Amino acid sequence: MGIVQMAAVILLLILTVKPLGTYIYHIFSNQDNRTNKLFGPVEKAIYGLAGLKNRTEMTWKTYALSLILTNVVLVMVSYIILRMQNVLPFNPNGTDNMEPSLSFNTVISFMTNTNLQHYSGESGLSYFSQMAVIIMMMFTSAATGIVVAIAFIRGLTSKGNTLGNFFVDFVKAHTRLLIPMSFIVALALVALQVPQTLHPTIQATTLEGESQQIAMGPVASLVSIKHLGTNGGGFFGANSSHPFENPNPLTNVIEMLSMWCIPAALTYTFGRFAKNQKQGWIIFSAMLILFVASLSLIYSSEMRGNPAINALGIDASQGSMEGKEVRFGVAQSALFTTVTTAATTGSVNNMHDTLTPLGGLVPLAQMMLNCVFGGNGVGLVNMLMYAILAVFLSGLMVGRTPEFLGRKIEVREMKLVAIAILAHPLIILVPTAIAFMTDLGKGAISNPGFHGISQVLYEYTSSAANNGSGFEGLRDNTSFWNITTGLVMLFGRYISIIALLGVAGSFVRKQWVPETIGTFRTDNKMFAGILVGTVLMIGALTFLPALVLGPIAEHLTL
Amino acid sequence: MDHTEDHSKESRTSFLFTIVRLSVLFIVLCGIAYPLACTVLAQLLFPENANGSLIKDSSGQIIGSEQIGQSFSELKHFHGRVSSIGYDGAGSGSENFAPSNPDLLKRMQESIAEWKKNNPDVPISRVPIALLTNSGSGLDPHITPESAKVQIPRISKVTGLSADRLEQLVDDHVEGRGLGIFGEPRVNVLKLNIALDELLKK
Numbered sequence: 032m033g034i035v036q037m038a039a040v041i042l043l044l045i046l047t048v049k050p051l052g053t054y055i056y057h058i059f060s061n062q063d064n065r066t067n068k069l070f071g072p073v074e075k076a077i078y079g080l081a082g083l084k085n086r087t088e089m090t091w092k093t094y095a096l097s098l099i100l101t102n103v104v105l106v107m108v109s110y111i112i113l114r115m116q117n118v119l120p121f122n123p124n125g126t127d128n129m130e131p132s133l134s135f136n137t138v139i140s141f142m143t144n145t146n147l148q149h150y151s152g153e154s155g156l157s158y159f160s161q162m163a164v165i166i167m168m169m170f171t172s173a174a175t176g177i178v179v180a181i182a183f184i185r186g187l188t189s190k191g192n193t194l195g196n197f198f199v200d201f202v203k204a205h206t207r208l209l210i211p212m213s214f215i216v217a218l219a220l221v222a223l224q225v226p227q228t229l230h231p232t233i234q235a236t237t238l239e240g241e242s243q244q245i246a247m248g249p250v251a252s253l254v255s256i257k258h259l260g261t262n263g264g265g266f267f268g269a270n271s272s273h274p275f276e277n278p279n280p281l282t283n284v285i286e287m288l289s290m291w292c293i294p295a296a297l298t299y300t301f302g303r304f305a306k307n308q309k310q311g312w313i314i315f316s317a318m319l320i321l322f323v324a325s326l327s328l329i330y331s332s333e334m335r336g337n338p339a340i341n342a343l344g345i346d347a348s349q350g351s352m353e354g355k356e357v358r359f360g361v362a363q364s365a366l367f368t369t370v371t372t373a374a375t376t377g378s379v380n381n382m383h384d385t386l387t388p389l390g391g392l393v394p395l396a397q398m399m400l401n402c403v404f405g406g407n408g409v410g411l412v413n414m415l416m417y418a419i420l421a422v423f424l425s426g427l428m429v430g431r432t433p434e435f436l437g438r439k440i441e442v443r444e445m446k447l448v449a450i451a452i453l454a455h456p457l458i459i460l461v462p463t464a465i466a467f468m469t470d471l472g473k474g475a476i477s478n479p480g481f482h483g484i485s486q487v488l489y490e491y492t493s494s495a496a497n498n499g500s501g502f503e504g505l506r507d508n509t510s511f512w513n514i515t516t517g518l519v520m521l522f523g524r525y526i527s528i529i530a531l532l533g534v535a536g537s538f539v540r541k542q543w544v545p546e547t548i549g550t551f552r553t554d555n556k557m558f559a560g561i562l563v564g565t566v567l568m569i570g571a572l573t574f575l576p577a578l579v580l581g582p583i584a585e586h587l588t589l
Numbered sequence: 590m591d592h593t594e595d596h597s598k599e600s601r602t603s604f605l606f607t608i609v610r611l612s613v614l615f616i617v618l619c620g621i622a623y624p625l626a627c628t629v630l631a632q633l634l635f636p637e638n639a640n641g642s643l644i645k646d647s648s649g650q651i652i653g654s655e656q657i658g659q660s661f662s663e664l665k666h667f668h669g670r671v672s673s674i675g676y677d678g679a680g681s682g683s684e685n686f687a688p689s690n691p692d693l694l695k696r697m698q699e700s701i702a703e704w705k706k707n708n709p710d711v712p713i714s715r716v717p718i719a720l721l722t723n724s725g726s727g728l729d730p731h732i733t734p735e736s737a738k739v740q741i742p743r744i745s746k747v748t749g750l751s752a753d754r755l756e757q758l759v760d761d762h763v764e765g766r767g768l769g770i771f772g773e774p775r776v777n778v779l780k781l782n783i784a785l786d787e788l789l790k791k
Contacts, residue, residue, distance in 0.1 A: 032766075032770070035770060036766075036770045036771050036772075039770055039771070040771075077611075077614060077618075080610065080614055081607055081610045081611040081614055082603070082606065082607050082610055083607055083611070097604075097608070100604075100605065100608050101608050101611065101612060104608050104609055104612040105612050105615070105616075108612060108613075108616065151680065151681075151682075153679060153680055153681065154679075154680070162620050162621060162624045162625075163616055163620035163621060164620070166619060166620055166623065166624055167615060167616050167619045167620030169619075170615070170619040170623075171615055171619065198607075198611065201611075202611075205615070205618070205619065210618075210619070210623060213623070214623070214626070214627065217627045217631070218627070218630060218631065218634065221627075221631040221634070221635050221638050221639050222634075222635055222638065223638075224638045224642050224656060225638070226638065226639055226640060226641040226642075227627055227628050227631035227632070227639045228628065228631075228632070228639055228640050228641065229628060230640065232679060233641060233643065233651060233654070234651070235643075235651040235652060235653045235654070235678075236650060236651070236652065237652065237653055237659045237660070238652055238653070238659060238661070238666070238779065238782055238783060238786065239659070239660070239661060239662065239663055239666070241659075241660065243653060243657075243659060243676065243677070243678055244677065244678055244679035245641065245653070245654055245657055245678035245679070246678060246679050246680070246681075247640075247641045249624045249627070249628055251627060251631060251639075252623060252624040252627035252628070253624070256619075267681045267726075268680060268681045268682045269681035269682045269683075269725060269726035269727065269728070272724070272725030272726040273681050273726045273728065274656040274657055274658070274726060274728055274729070274730055275641065275654075275656055275657070278642075278656050279767060279772065280766065280767035280771035280772025280773075281767040281768065281771060281772075283771070283772065284767070284771050336718070337688040339688065339689070339693075339694055340688075340693070340694070340697055340718070340722075343694075343697055343698070343701060343713075344701075344713050344714055345701070345713055345714065345716050345717070345718050345721060346714060346715060346716055346717050346718060346735075347718045348717075348718075349717060349718050349719055349733070350718075351688070351718075352718050352719040352722045353686065353688070353693065353722040353723060354683055354685070354722075354723065354724070354725045355722075355724065355725055356724050356725055356726065356729050356731070357670070357719050357724070357729055357731040357732055357733055357736075357773060357775050358729075358731050358772050358773060358775050359772055359773065360772065360773035362773075363771065363772050363773075379725070380725070381725045382682075382683055382685055382725045384685035384686075384687060385683070385685060385686060385687065385688070385723075385725075386688075387688050388688060388689070477685065478685070478686065478687035478689070478690045479689075479690065479691070480687075480689050481689070482687035482688075482689050482690065485687075486687075502685065502687075503682070503685050504684070504685030504686070504687070585687070585688070585689050588689070589688060589689055
């Protein structure tokens with residue numbers, strides 16, 4: 032039954048790829064279509080209110096600059112709100128202002144689509160902050176990621192000087208995709224018993240006569256965009272394992288598909304733009320191959336369970352249930368973990384810290400690769416970056432100029448790709464090493480032995496991949512952790528965005544190379560194999576030593 | 590030529606001003622209008638669910654939420670899973686013990702010792718792992734049907750209700766998989782205990 036339900040969810044995902052991918056294509060192709068009638072007037076009103084008169088096409092530099100400035104302004108406003116939430120409205124529980132280093136960490140975390148949370152939502156945020164900062168950034172950061180993908184795709188597949196207009200793309204990602212979908216998903220979640228209220232915490236007297244406080248709030252509206260936007264920050268500390276955020280297996284399936292569908296559909300959108308649908312499916316299948324391999328490892332490892340506990344003589348046939356919820360069991364938990372770290376969402380429906388060592392290796396490895404579906408937009412861009420690299424390597428082996436989608440790959444592009452690829456391990460491994468060398472870093476570790484290494488490694492990997500899940504035992508709400516992870520999140524997000532928009536900017540100006548019999552094809556099964564191989568090779572070379580010290584050593588000694 | 594690349598001072602300020610206006614607009618639209626619209630519609634369409642699926646007694650006093658587990662320690666009641674936060678719904682979470690953490694083994698051994706003390710008739714080999722482990726949220730409202738059934742001998746002895754009657758009660762409260770395939774079969778401990786108390790009152 033476990034395998035059947037996981038396969039069913041994967042099948043549902045595959046069914047959404049074509050319709051959603053086509054819809055996203057129509058949003059950003061800027062050609063006339065039926066949805067213009069519905070959304071056009073709303074967008075006109077937004078352009079009018081914002082004073083966007085010139086909606087001309089932008090070069091990659093203007094596009095990147097507009098993106099960054101918009102993000103900077105949102106970060107500043109949000110920081111101010113968190114620092115003075117005590118005097119703002121919608122604060123029925125009297126939550127205090129947030130401390131500076133934690134506010135810094137939180138606004139960066141949400142703007143970079145990471146959603147690493149060093150606070151607990153129940154006690155750390157007012158309802159106003161949950162809405163005006165957290166929910167708002169969940170939309171805007173997801174839209175930022177999506178428009179990066181669209182600009183990158185345009186660079187690869189069109190000719191001219193420009194990548195489109197950032198503001199138009201940004202507004203449309205909201206009005207036509209994220210807001211309508213979140214609204215529908217939020218109402219579906221409420222229908223399945225997720226709360227949505229502005230009432231303060233409830234006081235109850237339990238069946239055995241004790242008093243119980245029950246925190247709630249506008250949960251459904253946050254949970255829907257948290258997944259659709261591949262954000263992952265929970266309303267509650269326990270995230271999607273909290274029964275209010277994820278009350279039953281059906282909400283679990285909805286949440287998984289929500290975070291998975293846009294990254295998966297973008298591969299189809301890419302195929303549409305490239306006028307080569309097969310190319311889109313090849314990218315999709317490379318992602319799915321890596322995904323299924325990861326899922327198999329975590330599922331089998333969790334079903335085998337923890338040998339130390341199984342030796343105690345209890346009935347352990349259910350698998351490892353520490354840190355998991357009964358309504359999900361091992362199958363729905365293993366699948367959720369794989370999806371949330373593949374799509375770099377970072378919401379959790381079970382505690383990753385409590386996973387068996389090899390089970391915990393799966394989320395870690397997927398965030399290190401950072402391209403198995405990946406977060407909204409950036410996942411596709413990362414995978415295309417690996418595709419460019421794969422073409423380049425293959426080209427070197429046969430001694431001809433590498434081409435991708437009819438364009439020559441030259442020095443400038445390879446330099447930028449190399450920066451993006453090398454930045455990722457650099458901002459994971461260096462801070463990890465620094466954390467181990469200082470008491471400020473080591474002091475946060477809560478689990479002894481090799482697992483402590485995994486905890487620190489996981490925290491920085493999650494920050495760099497803009498995932499946001501954690502081995503949550505880590506006592507990370509200190510200035511050291513708030514600032515270092517804040518910086519890693521910033522670099523993890525913007526270095527690769529800028530480098531890859533640069534790649535798009537140089538691609539878009541190139542001449543097409545006519546296809547000949549000698550052209551290296553990138554839309555067949557062999558290329559899918561080469562792509563998977565390239566991803567694994569780069570990932571293994573950079574991260575295997577760190578993984579051996581953490582989860583693998585723990586597994587061998589358990 | 591791209592107008593936004595016109596680097597005159599005036600156009601740069603208007604460029605920045607546009608971004609500020611756009612940001613404020615999105616704070617209002619996504620951060621305030623969207624969640625409030627969701628709240629209004631949710632409250633109109635599904636008021637019970639939107640307010641946390643609360644359970645009240647005959648006098649209107651709130652007993653709890655059917656989604657949020659409670660701590661049960663009386664021997665006559667079905668017990669839930671281990672919760673390091675004592676089912677305090679003001680917070681959530683667990684102690685995040687790694688599989689190799691010695692404290693995890695210690696906690697499991699204590700739970701096993703307590704089980705043996707309270708349930709001398711049921712050997713530990715029959716107790717499902719889910720019952721003696723900490724849930725992720727610390728608020729798990731469910732246990733597996735088998736976890737409920739292994740508690741029947743104890744409850745039967747304490748309350749005098751027959752084992753068959755209790756077995757029936759548990760079976761009546763089993764919630765199946767979603768759409769027949771998703772998730773795991775389970776029993777809501779609070780609802781089960783409310784029904785048990787009703788039985789005892791008769």
